[in-house]
Amino acid sequence: MSEYLENLFLEFHQAAQKARDADDKYIIIDRVYENIDDLSVFPFADVLNKIVALIEQYPELDYGGPGPFGSFIEEHKISEYSTTLLDSLYRQPSISIVGLLDRAAMENDFQNGNPVPSDLPQKFRECLEHVVSNPKTNESCREFAMTCLQDLRKRTN
Numbered sequence: 001m002s003e004y005l006e007n008l009f010l011e012f013h014q015a016a017q018k019a020r021d022a023d024d025k026y027i028i029i030d031r032v033y034e035n036i037d038d039l040s041v042f043p044f045a046d047v048l049n050k051i052v053a054l055i056e057q058y059p060e061l062d063y064g065g066p067g068p069f070g071s072f073i074e075e076h077k078i079s080e081y082s083t084t085l086l087d088s089l090y091r092q093p094s095i096s097i098v099g100l101l102d103r104a105a106m107e108n109d110f111q112n113g114n115p116v117p118s119d120l121p122q123k124f125r126e127c128l129e130h131v132v133s134n135p136k137t138n139e140s141c142r143e144f145a146m147t148c149l150q151d152l153r154k155r156t157n
Helices: 003-022 026-039 044-057 067-073 078-091 095-104 120-133 139-156
Strands: none
Touching: 003 026, 003 044, 026 067, 044 067, 044 078, 044 095, 067 095, 078 095, 078 120, 095 120, 095 139, 120 139
């Protein structure tokens, strides 16, 4: 792993802590936007895992919708990130990851024109059901997951 990437995410973690302490989402959002172009020079899987780890550590933060991380992730094929995001929700529910998967579970990959993996809506439904019942889920994430679950059921029934 690159020392530069490690240091960059250390800065992101520090910004996330400051954002949480100050209740100011723009501290982390602005810091990421300042460096978003640098992320594209590293292997996507490495960057994705670091993004997910950050969001799992600070699940209550608002990273934007989709925000800099979401926009970066959505530049890639859904099949390259959906499993990692689903796994993240099972470990540590967060509104940011629910939102990214909700966008990804639409009928078409609106960013790249690639087909959505056929099993993603069902996997996302099962994951949302887990998020709603998980005691680690904060109330705002639970409410958002319930809304997404209702919408998903309407789209797939």
